Amino acid sequence: MAPGAHTVAVVGAGKIGELMLSGLLRAGWPADKLIATTRRQARAEELAQRYGVRMLDNLSAVAEAEVLAIAVKPQDAGALLDDIGAKVPADKLVISLCAGLPTSFFGRRLPEGTPVVRVMTNTPALVDEAMTAISAGPHATAAHLALAEEMFKPLGATLRVPESQQDAVTALSGSGPAYFYLLVEAMIDAGILLGLPRQVAHELIVQTAIGSAVMLRDSGEHPVKLREAVTSPAGTTISAIRELENHGVRAALLAALEAARDRARELAQQSG
Numbered sequence: 449m450a451p452g453a454h455t456v457a458v459v460g461a462g463k464i465g466e467l468m469l470s471g472l473l474r475a476g477w478p479a480d481k482l483i484a485t486t487r488r489q490a491r492a493e494e495l496a497q498r499y500g501v502r503m504l505d506n507l508s509a510v511a512e513a514e515v516l517a518i519a520v521k522p523q524d525a526g527a528l529l530d531d532i533g534a535k536v537p538a539d540k541l542v543i544s545l546c547a548g549l550p551t552s553f554f555g556r557r558l559p560e561g562t563p564v565v566r567v568m569t570n571t572p573a574l575v576d577e578a579m580t581a582i583s584a585g586p587h588a589t590a591a592h593l594a595l596a597e598e599m600f601k602p603l604g605a606t607l608r609v610p611e612s613q614q615d616a617v618t619a620l621s622g623s624g625p626a627y628f629y630l631l632v633e634a635m636i637d638a639g640i641l642l643g644l645p646r647q648v649a650h651e652l653i654v655q656t657a658i659g660s661a662v663m664l665r666d667s668g669e670h671p672v673k674l675r676e677a678v679t680s681p682a683g684t685t686i687s688a689i690r691e692l693e694n695h696g697v698r699a700a701l702l703a704a705l706e707a708a709r710d711r712a713r714e715l716a717q718q719s720g
């Protein structure tokens with residue numbers, strides 16, 4: 449299918465919605481086939497100027513677009529669907545980008561038979577390195593999944609997962625960039641502690657992160673093997689690793705990702 453064969457409306461074009469718009473434009477989606485909606489007029493003007501996409505109100509977007517990508521916060525999705533849900537013709541594809549919300553949440557608020565696809569992407573979409581997981585919800589056919597994939601493939605890697613895995617996916621790859629940024633920030637601070645100028649520490653750690661990530665992706669080696677290759681007997685690395693283990697970094701990560709998964713479940717419960 450040629451890029452831009454469908455008119456797509458990004459409903460709630462905040463950070464993730466904007467990433468989608470810019471990614472689709474980079475992939476060759478024509479601007480006149482892209483619609484976005486916002487709550488604030490100033491935001492609408494900013495997006496229109498930046499991307500040349502059509503800014504409409506929610507109901508006009510529902511009427512005009514063939515695909516609706518819902519990119520509001522989970523806490524705002526109920527109110528949005530109270531406004532537009534009944535007006536969505538059942539032949540439109542609804543793609544939810546909302547953390548935590550199951551497709552049944554949308555199914556209950558949309559006309560019977562509306563296809564829903566649940567997607568969890570992440571912010572490296574900005575540099576076409578997203579990890580996007582895609583799940584079919586009720587009434588979503590193979591063609592709907594293929595269309596969702598066509599929209600997210602230009603933004604990075606895509607993977608199909610059962611919807612039951614989406615809260616875990618959200619904890620791993622949806623929130624994942626934040627964990628890596630936190631680690632990088634902490635390691636740069638450690639460089640300051642060791643007396644390096646901040647800019648030098650930044651350059652050392654960012655390039656080390658990039659090099660390590662490329663090796664993880666391209667070598668095909670297990671991370672344990674890659675770590676062992678750095679860890680010399682009685683050397684410097686094992687001294688650092690002993691401290692990481694003493695401070696429970698591994699246990700902290702297990703607990704942290706479990707908390708993120710639990711929060712995704714809570715968001716669904718609170719949204720009703």
Ligand SMILES: NC(=O)C1=CN([C@@H]2O[C@H](COP(=O)(O)OP(=O)(O)OC[C@H]3O[C@@H](n4cnc5c(N)ncnc54)[C@H](OP(=O)(O)O)[C@@H]3O)[C@@H](O)[C@H]2O)C=CC1
Nearest residue numbers: 460461462463464486487488519520521522524546547569
């Ligand atoms: N940030 C991330 O890394 C990721 C986020 N997600 C999911 O993506 C979704 C969006 O997150 P994010 O982009 O960070 O959040 P933002 O708050 O940046 O974006 C949400 C946007 O929706 C707008 N909005 C809310 N209600 C309406 C409405 N009724 N009509 C039109 N626009 C509306 C808001 O407008 P206003 O600004 O005026 O309030 C805001 O601009 C969430 O569901 C989140 O779970 C998924 C993966 C990663």
Ligand SMILES: O=C(O)[C@@H]1CCC=N1
Nearest residue numbers: 547618621622623624
């Ligand atoms: O923090 C959040 O809730 C969103 C979902 C995944 C990443 N950011």
